[in-house]
Amino acid sequence: MxxxxxxxxxxxxxxxxxxxxxxxxxxxxxxxxxxxxxxxxxxxxxxxxxxxxxxxxxxxPPDVAAHHLALPIERAVRAQQQRLLDLRAAFSLVEALYREEQQQAVAPVRLLEGLEVIEATLWKLTESCQSEFQSSHPGPRPPRALAEALPRSRTMLERGVRQRTLYQHSARSHGPTLDYMEQVHALGGEFRTHYEVFGRVLLFDRSVALIPEGRYKGGHHHNALIVEHAGVVGFLADVFDHAWHLAVPVTFGTPDTRPAPLTDEKRRMVLRLMVEGHTDAAIASRLSMSTRTVANHVKRAAEAYGSRSRAQLAYLLAKSGHLE
Structure with missing residues (x-):
């Protein structure tokens, strides 16, 4: 059978x-x-x-037998098709709700165009900041920017918000920046400097960050990005904390005493970058100083080591271990 x-x-x-x-x-x-x-x-x-x-x-007859066998299968197929339609209909409702809420929610990264928009956003973030404000500024800040930042700093510090600011060592010899630091320091602000600063960033309560719009870096456009992605902002805050730990505190004594420039530290960083092969212009850009200042540091080192060329100076410096 x-x-x-x-x-x-x-x-x-x-x-x-x-x-x-x-x-x-x-x-x-x-x-x-x-x-x-x-x-x-x-x-x-x-x-x-x-x-x-x-x-x-x-x-x-075959057609009758086939119909008899196919009938329950067709019923099951129709039932599954109806279930699929019901499933899609149910999810279409919540999907529409999800899309609507996503469109209304704040985007994790937004572009701010124009100085007026950036300034308004800064004041909004300043007024909502509750516990900590961190900022990093490579290079000298224009007097206008410092004047605009002062009332925002005062507003946060008077409210008990901790303020920490990172500058490059060159800020210690920049008059407008020293004036700003002295006033903010008197209110409780903290400052530190380093050879290099990782980039310009403003962090509010470790939850919102403001950074330059990279495509227009160094150009005439005034744009910024506001970042509210928890992972990205948390990473930037950790980078700031690491740089802060390595930086040198700026302290003020009597009202007539200002922090002295870290000449030795600056000279050591210039020479270290020179040994690595950077040009005077590249070193000046990274350390926020003039090419003339860089050239003077290199010249004095060459005289001290008795070198007759840049290559020989780099060799002697590396061999001496004085830059370690």
């Missing part, structure tokens, strides 16, 4: 064996069949027992 795989078997294969074909042909010809009936004919419904005579089987 033939064997028909169960409905759950691979590919759900169903077919009529040779014996089944012969028996079915005989049943059609004689009107019925009896004896051993191949299982394939019974599984496919091509033969059915005659009423009152269970040993006699009558032929069933």
């Amino acid at each position: 033939c064997q028909i795989p169960d409905e759950g078997t691979q590919n759900g294969e169903m077919s009529v064996c040779e014996t089944g074909t012969a028996v079915y042909r005989a049943a059609i010809t004689h009107g019925s069949a009896s004896g051993d009936i191949p299982e394939c004919l019974l599984r496919l419904g091509l033969l059915r027992p005659q009423d009152g005579e269970p040993d006699v089987f009558l032929p069933v």
